[in-house]
Amino acid sequence: MTVSPDARGVDVNAPVPPDDESTTTTGLPSLSTQANTLTTGPVEPESPELRAAQRARLRRRLFGSTPLLMAGVLILIFLVFTVAHPGTFPAFGNVRNMIDDTSLYLIMGVGFTFVMIAAGFDLSQGSVLVFGQVIAAKVMVAVGGQGGWTVAVGFVAAILGGAVWGVFNGLVITRLRVPPLITTLGSLGAALGVANLLTQGQDNTPTPAALTTLSAQLPWGMSWRVWVALLVAVVAGLYLHLTRFGRRTFVIGSNEEAARRSGINVKRHVVKLYVISAALAGLAGMMALINNTTTTVGGHSTDSLTVVTGVALGGVSLFGGSGLMVGTVIGMFVPTVLSNGLISIHVQPFWQQVATGFILVLAVYLDQFKRRRRDRV
Amino acid sequence: MTALLEAHGIYKNYGHVEVLRGVDFDVRAGEVVSLIGDNGAGKSTLVKILSGVMPPDRGELRLRGEPVQFESPLHARELGIETVYQDLALAPDLGPAENAYVGREILKPGLLGWLGVIDKKTMREKAREAFVSMGTDVKDMDAPVAALSGGQRQSVAICRSVMWAKGLVFMDEPTAALGVRQTRKVLDMIRRVADQGVAVVLISHNMPDVLQVSDRIQVLRLGRRVVEYGRGEADVERLVGAMTGALDTVR
Numbered sequence: 015m016t017v018s019p020d021a022r023g024v025d026v027n028a029p030v031p032p033d034d035e036s037t038t039t040t041g042l043p044s045l046s047t048q049a050n051t052l053t054t055g056p057v058e059p060e061s062p063e064l065r066a067a068q069r070a071r072l073r074r075r076l077f078g079s080t081p082l083l084m085a086g087v088l089i090l091i092f093l094v095f096t097v098a099h100p101g102t103f104p105a106f107g108n109v110r111n112m113i114d115d116t117s118l119y120l121i122m123g124v125g126f127t128f129v130m131i132a133a134g135f136d137l138s139q140g141s142v143l144v145f146g147q148v149i150a151a152k153v154m155v156a157v158g159g160q161g162g163w164t165v166a167v168g169f170v171a172a173i174l175g176g177a178v179w180g181v182f183n184g185l186v187i188t189r190l191r192v193p194p195l196i197t198t199l200g201s202l203g204a205a206l207g208v209a210n211l212l213t214q215g216q217d218n219t220p221t222p223a224a225l226t227t228l229s230a231q232l233p234w235g236m237s238w239r240v241w242v243a244l245l246v247a248v249v250a251g252l253y254l255h256l257t258r259f260g261r262r263t264f265v266i267g268s269n270e271e272a273a274r275r276s277g278i279n280v281k282r283h284v285v286k287l288y289v290i291s292a293a294l295a296g297l298a299g300m301m302a303l304i305n306n307t308t309t310t311v312g313g314h315s316t317d318s319l320t321v322v323t324g325v326a327l328g329g330v331s332l333f334g335g336s337g338l339m340v341g342t343v344i345g346m347f348v349p350t351v352l353s354n355g356l357i358s359i360h361v362q363p364f365w366q367q368v369a370t371g372f373i374l375v376l377a378v379y380l381d382q383f384k385r386r387r388r389d390r391v
Numbered sequence: 392m393t394a395l396l397e398a399h400g401i402y403k404n405y406g407h408v409e410v411l412r413g414v415d416f417d418v419r420a421g422e423v424v425s426l427i428g429d430n431g432a433g434k435s436t437l438v439k440i441l442s443g444v445m446p447p448d449r450g451e452l453r454l455r456g457e458p459v460q461f462e463s464p465l466h467a468r469e470l471g472i473e474t475v476y477q478d479l480a481l482a483p484d485l486g487p488a489e490n491a492y493v494g495r496e497i498l499k500p501g502l503l504g505w506l507g508v509i510d511k512k513t514m515r516e517k518a519r520e521a522f523v524s525m526g527t528d529v530k531d532m533d534a535p536v537a538a539l540s541g542g543q544r545q546s547v548a549i550c551r552s553v554m555w556a557k558g559l560v561f562m563d564e565p566t567a568a569l570g571v572r573q574t575r576k577v578l579d580m581i582r583r584v585a586d587q588g589v590a591v592v593l594i595s596h597n598m599p600d601v602l603q604v605s606d607r608i609q610v611l612r613l614g615r616r617v618v619e620y621g622r623g624e625a626d627v628e629r630l631v632g633a634m635t636g637a638l639d640t641v642r
């Protein structure tokens with residue numbers, strides 16, 4: 015028996031049993047043609063079945079796609095507020111504000127997407143953000159100097175500071191088997207607590223002058239953090255959808271046991287995911303620091319709500335296994351555009367939290383619904 | 392001819408429950424061996440031990456005559472042993488092709504591969520080739536497995552294992568969810584796999600199927616192999632008798 019090192023058919027020459035099950039009109043003759051095609055080589059790339067499969071794939075991507083639907087919803091929301099407040103809402107300055115607000119959540123949402131596709135959850139991001147920026151501020155003071163290098167050190171400190179919480183979350187979840195929700199709820203409290211201990215709850219840690227310069231700059235018309243968020247989303251999106259690491263993230267979220275049985279080191283993989291999530295929260299902390307030129311210890315208690323809402327709206331399944339990074343990008347705009355719109359029509363800002371909360375529930379309900387419909391065969 | 396895989400005196404306890412009490416088992420290359428027994432006889436447990444999912448408490452395993460200890464299912468698979476699990480172990484959100492390559496993703500050549508970029512197109516085509524050659528009726532290699540019928544799902548799981556099996560495939564009730572026609576297709580597939588030189592161990596509760604496809608039948612009862620039949624030596628009555636103990640003739 016000859017065995018090629020890779021996948022192979024069992025016996026390309028053996029007669030294929032008649033396919034009674036086939037409901038297609040072609041029936042038996044077409045099947046024998048298929049077998050013959052095989053004996054002469056691989057399936058022709060231009061064969062009609064293949065093209066049909068490609069069409070089906072395209073159709074699934076377009077119409078089964080939550081991101082596309084959400085883009086429509088986003089445009090609708092935008093139009094409604096434009097009609098309600100044509101003067102200020104659609105003005106460039108305001109649109110820039112909305113993009114700017116979204117960028118911070120997007121950096122976190124990208125990390126959250128990885129975790130959620132693997133059927134995990136990370137509630138701690140808001141606090142890890144604060145922890146990251148406090149660490150960055152402290153380290154920059156310790157390093158001294160007012161220039162770009164000090165800020166660069168701050169970046170590294172924020173990311174590493176965040177990542178530490180990711181390691182903690184990941185290890186507790188995979189080794190001690192504490193559920194992700196509880197683990198990250200714990201670190202949500204703990205990370206903020208440590209940040210408060212370090213600063214005595216005061217936002218008066220001095221920051222280098224270069225930070226103020228960066229904060230005022232608008233390269234290509236947008237603040238730095240918008241470009242950073244875009245870069246993060248693009249790189250992470252490619253990584254998620256094109257690499258082995260990304261593929262395995264989907265497998266783990268879809269059927270963890272299957273992943274384990276096929277030899278994937280699930281524990282190590284999951285720890286990495288929480289590290290990605292927390293490191294990006296740390297990065298978001300640095301971006302917030304640049305934006306405000308000061309730490310914002312008390313200002314991120316509802317960040318997680320916004321991030322989860324955006325990610326869920328973008329079509330990443332709460333149950334893991336499916337989702338698109340582009341969905342997260344689109345979904346993340348919904349809460350910010352909504353809140354900006356509500357403010358511009360002078361609704362009390364608290365309503366925004368009410369709305370976001372309900373939208374989150376709705377998004378998850380829709381996910382459930384979609385899943386049930388798919389599984390009903 | 393030496394056995395491809397053999398087990399001697401395998402013991403396994405779950406807590407105080409003695410599930411396997413000195414089981415012997417053997418299978419040769421190119422034959423279909425059925426493992427039958429009543430519910431709870433220990434069939435799945437034995438398969439788990441033989442496929443590296445868990446170690447035995449006591450007993451010896453030999454692969455191609457050499458003593459062997461499986462560290463993990465992955466290790467067993469590297470040695471050419473594949474398993475179709477009773478629960479299929481498919482990722483429902485992924486397509487058949489993607490499922491076929493879980494844990495064995497093909498990377499692109501060159502720099503992209505070094506960066507971990509996977510070659511989706513090649514994997515899809517190779518999986519399609521393999522699936523077609525096995526006569527499955529799965530048309531769309533990318534549609535989520537969750538959207539397939541029970542029978543199609545089963546054939547995806549079987550094809551995936553057979554595709555990679557170099558020595559031995561365990562199939563734990565592969566036809567449990569299937570109708571008459573698809574069951575026949577699976578049995579045909581099993582036969583062809585064995586004719587290629589791959590050993591197949593089939594677990595099934597369907598006695599006519601077992602009788603039709605097996606070269607040998609080994610009966611497990613209360614954690615022991617009670618009797619073994621060659622082709623043509625058994626009928627449904629005898630098998631049922633051996634399984635339930637009504638017919639306690641040891642050999």
Ligand SMILES: Nc1ncnc2c1ncn2[C@@H]1O[C@H](COP(=O)(O)OP(=O)(O)OP(=O)(O)O)[C@@H](O)[C@H]1O
Nearest residue numbers: 405406408410428429430431432433434435436437
């Ligand atoms: N993880 C476990 N913990 C405790 N007991 C177990 C475990 N797995 C199996 N058992 C017990 O071991 C015995 C044998 O189980 P096993 O699954 O091997 O039987 P089986 O022959 O495959 O049965 P079936 O035909 O129902 O699949 C049963 O009594 C079962 O309850």
Ligand SMILES: [Mg+2]
Nearest residue numbers: 434435436477
């Ligand atoms: Mg069983």
